Amino acid sequence: MLTGMHPLIALALFSAAPTAPTAPAWLAGDWEPYSNAFIGLRMLTVGKDTLSWKGCANAHFDVVTSTGNIVVLRLAKDAMCTLSDAPPTRMDTVRLTLRENRCDLGVEIFASPAAMAKNAPSATGLYGRAKCPSGPVDQAAASFSTTPR
Numbered sequence: 001m002l003t004g005m006h007p008l009i010a011l012a013l014f015s016a017a018p019t020a021p022t023a024p025a026w027l028a029g030d031w032e033p034y035s036n037a038f039i040g041l042r043m044l045t046v047g048k049d050t051l052s053w054k055g056c057a058n059a060h061f062d063v064v065t066s067t068g069n070i071v072v073l074r075l076a077k078d079a080m081c082t083l084s085d086a087p088p089t090r091m092d093t094v095r096l097t098l099r100e101n102r103c104d105l106g107v108e109i110f111a112s113p114a115a116m117a118k119n120a121p122s123a124t125g126l127y128g129r130a131k132c133p134s135g136p137v138d139q140a141a142a143s144f145s146t147t148p149r
Contacts, residue, residue: 021063021064021065021066022063022066023046023048023049023063023066023071023073024066024071026098026102027046027071027096027098028046028047028048029045029046029129030043030044030045030129030130031043031044031045031046031105031127031128031129032044032127032128032129032130033125033126033127034104034125034126034127034128035124035125035126035127036125037123037124037125038107038123038125038126038127040054040084041053041054041083041084042054044107044127049061049062051073051075051081051094053081055080055081055082056079056080056081056082056091059075059076059079059080059081060075060076060079061073061074061075061076061079061094062074062076064093069097069098069099070095070096070097070098071095071096072093072094072095072096072116073093073094073095073096074092074093074113075091075092075093075094079091083109083122083123085122089109089111089122089123090111091109091110091111091122092110092111092112092113092115092116093109093110093112093113093115093116094107094108094109094110095107095108095110095116095121096108101132102129102132103128103129103132104126104127104128105126105127105128105129106124106125106126107123107124107125107126107127108121108123108124109121109122109123109124110122
């Protein structure tokens, strides 16, 4: 604590400091791939501040933005997450969009912040909740690219 500062003033300053965005509760859990582009990555599991895909266990992330049904995550520099293309593309930034049915999750993977700024994903596809009764919505799955770019 700062010397000579009244404790209530210090508390007010600390509580007024901006907080980093956090992942919304709806994102947590297991998501199954519906699109061919992500079949090789298998199940996506999202925790409070980690995600796991095939060959990418408990990779830490920071939430860049979280607005409504869209979340943008940036993986930690030491994360070893890659796409299954040749040569493998490193996953840097992931944009996740929850669909209206709250069962389908649009996933876009970007190799860098610059690729994200240009809206040039390395891969796009659709994931879904295993426990949703409808399964993948055919039109929703068809509207996404099913191959890595």
